[in-house]
Amino acid sequence: MHELLLDHPVVASVKDEAGLRAVTEVEAPVVFLLFGSILTLPGLVERLRAAGKTVLVNVDLIEGLVSRDIAVDFVAERTEAEGVLSSKAAIVKAAKARGLLAVHRFFLVDSFSYHNLGKQLAISRPDYIEILPGCVPRVITWLRADTEVPIIAGGLVCDKDDVLAALGAGATAIASSNVDVWSM
Secondary structure (H helix, E strand, O other): OHHHHHHOOEEEEEOOHHHHHHHOOOOOOEEEEOOOEOOOHHHHHHHHHHOOOEEEEEHHHOEOOOOOHHHHHHHHHHOOOOEEEEOOHHHHHHHHHOOOEEEEEEEOOOHHHHHHHHHHHHHHOOOEEEEEOOOOHHHHHHHHHHOOOOEEEEOOOOOHHHHHHHHHOOOOEEEEOOHHHHOO
16 A cells, blocks of 8 residues: 555545545545445445455444454455554554554544554554544644654645645645545
8 A cells, every 4th residue: 555655645535425436537546435334335345446446444434333353354354445444443453463454543633632642553553544634734743753654644635735735744645535636
């Protein structure tokens, strides 16, 4: 995935069927799948893989999955997804143990959540971290100084200025559900 992000540092966050159809028409090679259920997930991943996408599933948002290792097992055994993302350290750790790509999502709403990040990273040992909101370059700069884990800036990344600011602050990539951003 790292090589893909070097060439195209925009991750398409797909949150509905319309977004899934749209992402098959753009170059964005990495997709965060943010919707579906245990019944539809295998088919959604299959459609994205058929379009040549690298797919990571947000197990926190898939209807019918629970925040336990069994959710990671389901994704690994019943889909062709390359990885998972979650805001829960135990899920990210389980994904790594299963040999999946693992993205740990952090909602940074205040200094307490920022300072808790180190403890969570020590548990999860992710391949990437995603910070939300991703439109705060100052925080990305702080994180670059505090961790070696590649950073994906997600949430509220709305336009080219946001993309350039996040990348300029040290993010490896950005994640956005904005279809216009996917082609940047």
